[in-house]
Amino acid sequence: MATVAATDRAAKAPRSAQRTWLWGALLALPTAWMVAFFVSSMAIIVLLSFGRTTNDGYPAFALRTANYRAIWNDVYLELFVRSLVYALATVVISVLIAYPVAYTIARHGGRYKNALIAAIVVPFFASYLIRMYAWKALLSDEGLVNSGLRKTGLSDGVTFLNTPWAVVGGLVYGFVVYMILPIYASLERLDGSLIEAGKDLYHGPVRTFFSVTLPATRPGLYGGILLVFLPALGDFVSAQLLGGANTYMMGNLVQQQFAEGQNWPLGSALTVGMMAALTVLMVIYLRATSTQAREGS
């Protein structure tokens, strides 16, 4: 018996060592990928934010703080606040659209669930840019929607394009799917009998929703909020294609520095500054919600 056990152990040991080795190898690839393409590009941005532009227009590494002094500009601060407002509005509208959609599909989709989710996801295979151009064609002053309104006599036409509404609308359209999917996933996992029990306990769907369903799907909701908020805040396409004379966003400002402005160092400093500001906001938000969660329990 003892011999058998010993051989067993002997046979197991190399296998587990092999496994560790395999895991290491499997991890090495993504780690290398992250270092090569994510960490290093971030490092270049941070380094370049202290850099300068040579007289020939090349960005060059240096050690100067002028770029960070330059971003303390009232105009830029105003842009940051405007971008925050647009991104928050995008999040709120996305939640209002995404939750009912996800709820309906998850709870009442039946055997069409997957088909319905696919129907939501498939349009997002088309490039965001192309969809923005399509919006332009649809919503222009003499576009399909306005012609329809005029024909039915409902209105003499509405100015949709080149307004803050159009920019936020474009952002919602662009990113709402990132809100729908995580909320759908958490609703899918939710045990239907909990809702039934809630109805018995709280009498009524509204109280049940706020006491049972919403708290249970909070992780999905928070995930969706982050997934929509972050790209919306940095976006420049919507403001450039659908925006007007007064809807310039942080994303446009950064993009301008990397293109026509040929001022990569300033663009990098703006990027780092924005990341820092966002990190601060995020920490405040996380602390607030975790305190709330503790108090709640």
Add this chain to the structure above:
Amino acid sequence: MTPHPRLALPRTSRRSLLTGGLALGASMALPGCAYIRDDVPVDAPLPKSAKAEIDGDLVYFNWADYLAPKVLRGFQEEFGVRIIESNFDSMEGMYAKLAAGNQYDIVFPIAKWVVKLRQEGKLRAIDPAQLDNADQVFYAGSYFNDPWYDAGSRVSIPFTVYKTGIGWRTDKVSSMTGSWHDLWNDDASGHIFTLDDQDEALAMAALLLGYGVNTAKASELAEMKKLLISQKDVLRAYSSDDINDMTGGDAWVHHMWSGDFLYLRQGLANDPTKFDFEAPTEGTPINSDTYAIPANAKHPGTAMVFIDYLLRPENAIRNMRYLYYPFPVKDALPAFSELAKDVPACNVEVSDLENENVYRLLSADDQQRRSATWTEVKAS
């Protein structure tokens, strides 16, 4: 697949795609640190011209949709080579890829970028004696024998010329005065667009104030900034998507490129008389695009043959009827005058080229002051 102008679907202006592509352009501009360096050689020696002989497939790098597909097909059939096409969406994007070491056989830089590329030794000489049709652009007295951007025309062949002016809807606005002040026209309030282009927007303000289009003087820039901000009361948006802004009815008065206007009017509009164009009296920017061969091109011979093929008047005419920008090819000029006969303001005469209003290569400091001005205008 590129939509042909005969189709009803409007083609976007070549510069309007700047936005989306930029994300791409910028991300591709950073392979290693090749682009981030300090010691750029100035006035590098010129690699000598290749012979005009087919030496492989043509690796072609241009704005999207910027030559007639028929002409490109014709070249492939006649010479039995393939054209491998890729596109840029901004001059900065094109430059970044060349600087990163990507190899192309032919590129299409705007004049001021020829200055930069030549200085840095990124272009190969082009010997006109190799080209059968060189006399179409280089003849006695031709402006292009010695253009401002390429002394002695050593590295570039002229491609198109274009003008920046104002397009407007004749059925909506009648009170146009022929001045850049028309971009402040109260009758079109809320329907006025200025090009979302630093050089063009600043040039428009500079011309109104009587300054040079390349000015980088702080005091002049401050005045231009004030003037441009004052336009916001009547302005709908900054946009380079001039064709779609006009066809969609959002724009009644649009700061616009001449070729985009002519395409809109002759190629797209159901009723061309609803659109008109003016070249404002304070002066109009006139600029030019060129053909050039990068120093590291793998098939410079094919590129030479291709340029020669494009200089054939019949091909220039085909391209003009597709692009609606005039080509300075001698025997093709009458065909363009014919195309632009209802809107002569869109035409660029050879005499127009002797013009101060061209965009020049500026030093980084000047460039950054101008950029800061433009950013503050858009942001405020």
